[in-house]
Structure formats: C-alpha cells, structure tokens
Amino acid sequence: MSLKPDSHRFCVAPMMEWTDRHCRTFLRLISARAFLYTEMVTADAVLHGDRVRVLGFNAAEHPVGLQLGGSDPARLAEAARIGAEWGYDEINLNIGCPSDRVQSGRFGACLMAEPKLVADCVKAMADAVEVPVTVKCRIGIDDQDTEESLDRFVDTVADAGCMMFIVHARKAWLDGLSPKENRDVPPLDYDRVHRLKTRRSDLAIVINGGLGSLPHAAPHLVHVDGVMLGRAAYADPYLLAAVDQTLYGEAEAPLTRLEVLDRFIDYVGGELDRGVRLNAMTRHVLGLFHGQPRARAFRRHIAENAHLPGAGIEVLEQARDIVSGAAPETRTAENRSAA
Structure with missing residues (x-):
C-alpha cells in the first residue's frame, strides 16, 4: 500500500521503555497529525508473547506504526501480518538499534551490512500485509563508506518494495560505543540524508537524529519528506502543540x-x-x-x-x-x- 502524502511530515521516534501506549495516548492529545510509533517489539515477542500487552493500543492513537525487530523473513512476515490485523497503520523494521543485545540476536543496526537479507525481510513483510512496510536505519555502521554503503543499502531494500526510509543521520559504531553514546557521539551528517533524497526522489525520506525542537527540525522539510524527533519530544512534549498548524496547515488551535x-x-x-x-x-x-x-x-x-x-x-x-x-x-x- 502506498504512503499518504504528508503522512510522515512529523513523527515521534520509537523509543524503548518510553513510547508505550500510555505515552502515545498522551502525545495524541497534543497533536492529532503527528505520526507515532510503538517501542521496538521483536518478532518473537509478537509470535509467542502476550499480544494484548505487546500490541494493545487505543484507537485514538492513529496514525500509529508498529516497529518490529528481527532478521528472519518468515517470522517477521507473520509478526507483520498479526500487527496489521491488530490495526496498525504501518509496519516499520528496525535497522538502527546498536545495542549488544540486539546485535547478538542479529537484528538492528548490524543488518546494514546485510542489505540483501533486509530486502528479503521487507519483501516477505510487504507480501503479508496491505499496510506500508518501512525501514528505520542509520547512514552507516563502523568503517562503512556512507556514500556507497547507504546508497547500496537503500537501493537494494527499495527494490524489495520499501518506499520509505527513516534515516538517523549518524553512523552506529557497533564496537566501542554504548547505545547511549551512539545517540550522541558519532557526528551528525544531515547533508548525507539530503543527498539521499535528491538521488532517490521517488522514495519518502524522513530525517532523524539530534533534532531538538520544531524550529530546528522544520527547515529540513525543504530537503526531505519528514522529520522525526525522539528525546526532545519526550522531554518537552508540548512542542507537538505547534505541529498541526505549522506543518499541516490545520486551523484548529491546540489544547492548552x-x-x-x-x-x-x-x-x-x-x-x-x-x-x-x-x-x-x-x-x-x-x-x-x-x-x-x-x-x-x-x-x-x-x-x-x-x-x-x-x-x-x-x-x-x-x-x-x-x-x-x-x-x-x-x-x-x-x-x-x-x-
């Protein structure tokens, strides 16, 4: 299924232990248009866990996407199918998390070194659901050349049916930096994400990483299709109050x-x-x-x-x-x- 125009103009990032259903319900009171995401959920948790706890959400949260983690195409396809049946508007595959636990399970950012496997996962998921399947990734990992490697990764995965990439504009260093350090230490390269959109204008590109406010994020919309804020939106959630009018042209004033x-x-x-x-x-x-x-x-x-x-x-x-x-x-x- 194709993405709706402007649907991801402003997104709140999936954040472990933060963006649960209570958080998303709260944020939805502030902005009706911001696209929200679950915490990352492993495919196995969907297949074998308590689905009410893992997947339950309020109808008021729409639009909301389910972020999955995994690297087995068949398991991801089944988890995506279940997520779509629960009513999620999008299934997102996490190719950006750099934690040791995620690497040991062979998913997250380490999969940027395996674009063909990611493409196989995306195709299996897309074949199983009628909602969009998207990918959240980094600009690269470790010693990868971000120009060549990111282009190869995006082209390979796009050929499998992914039409939207959420790109954290930092490398992930899988050896030597903690997940917390990986959110701050590698330098930001927003221009690299802008160049990706210029080269692949047919794809929807959302930029993420280090965006601390709406005025900081909004200028990127000249270059890309959407912006995604994480920690800033959690620490100062009322910044979402300006989103609907400023970025979507809504006339209705936000709640105080x-x-x-x-x-x-x-x-x-x-x-x-x-x-x-x-x-x-x-x-x-x-x-x-x-x-x-x-x-x-x-x-x-x-x-x-x-x-x-x-x-x-x-x-x-x-x-x-x-x-x-x-x-x-x-x-x-x-x-x-x-x-």
Whole structure:
C-alpha cells in the first residue's frame, strides 16, 4: 500500500521503555497529525508473547506504526501480518538499534551490512500485509563508506518494495560505543540524508537524529519528506502543540497544557480501573509544563507520590492544582506521616 502524502511530515521516534501506549495516548492529545510509533517489539515477542500487552493500543492513537525487530523473513512476515490485523497503520523494521543485545540476536543496526537479507525481510513483510512496510536505519555502521554503503543499502531494500526510509543521520559504531553514546557521539551528517533524497526522489525520506525542537527540525522539510524527533519530544512534549498548524496547515488551535492534562486525567482514571499502576502512566507527563512556572513543583509532586501504595487519580489532580496556581505545593505522603 502506498504512503499518504504528508503522512510522515512529523513523527515521534520509537523509543524503548518510553513510547508505550500510555505515552502515545498522551502525545495524541497534543497533536492529532503527528505520526507515532510503538517501542521496538521483536518478532518473537509478537509470535509467542502476550499480544494484548505487546500490541494493545487505543484507537485514538492513529496514525500509529508498529516497529518490529528481527532478521528472519518468515517470522517477521507473520509478526507483520498479526500487527496489521491488530490495526496498525504501518509496519516499520528496525535497522538502527546498536545495542549488544540486539546485535547478538542479529537484528538492528548490524543488518546494514546485510542489505540483501533486509530486502528479503521487507519483501516477505510487504507480501503479508496491505499496510506500508518501512525501514528505520542509520547512514552507516563502523568503517562503512556512507556514500556507497547507504546508497547500496537503500537501493537494494527499495527494490524489495520499501518506499520509505527513516534515516538517523549518524553512523552506529557497533564496537566501542554504548547505545547511549551512539545517540550522541558519532557526528551528525544531515547533508548525507539530503543527498539521499535528491538521488532517490521517488522514495519518502524522513530525517532523524539530534533534532531538538520544531524550529530546528522544520527547515529540513525543504530537503526531505519528514522529520522525526525522539528525546526532545519526550522531554518537552508540548512542542507537538505547534505541529498541526505549522506543518499541516490545520486551523484548529491546540489544547492548552491544562486541557491536555485534564483529558489525560480522564484517561488515567479509566486505566486505573483496569488495574494499571498510576506511575506507569504519570511518568510520561512530567515534561508537559517544561519551561513553565511551577513546573518543578509539578514534577516533584508526581515523582514523590505516584509510586506510593494506593496512589490514585488525586495525585494528578493535586499536581494540576499546583501547576495552575490553584493550590500551594503539597507535602508528600512521607512528609505528612512524619509531621
């Protein structure tokens, strides 16, 4: 299936232990148009794990893509088929993660050295589903020449049916750097991604890596089809409030921070009734008031109270009162018991 025009003009990166369904529901309250992704899920986890836990999501999250990890074409095809049946709008293959655990399983960034295998995986997945199959990769790994190797990789995988590549504009050094260092140490080369789009104008190219704000990211749209933000969007999620109007031309004004919080409180109440722990959800909202008055008190109140036994919706309600100025900062449960 072909990609919709402008569908990926702004994306939030798949981030392990961050972009779970609660995070995605929260971000969707801020932007209706941003394309969201799950955390990376291995094909085996889809095939053999608890699918409600692994694949479950809210209809309100659309558009949302499932990111898979793996290197076995048959297993990836079956996992993709299951993901499409669950309602995901896209299946994305991770060819960018540099962790030792991922390398030992022969998936992630190490597969940039095996473009034919990646092409086989993509073809098997594309044959199994009717939604787009896309790839997220680096500009290269280790001592690869990024001009020749990236062109060869993209051409080979595109011939198998992949029409969109999300390119992290850094190499991944698989030997000598940790996953955290691989997000910061290798130098960024945005021009290399721009040249890829110029050479393969028939493909949708989304640029990722080191984009710290919407004003920083938006100028790249002169050169590529979309931008993807990761850590910046998580640390300061309200930056998404400008996305729909600025990048998609929507007329409707975004919700205010307090309106976002109120709607998320409603969501949290329902999830608490289903047995979800409060701090599994509240951790995603800590940056909502980034740079605003009383933001530190807001974060502190949630951090000190949401994990306590019996903590409920009142923690967020109290935090809302604190950040809105409707109530002074409250003492934690431990302080109250010590008083």
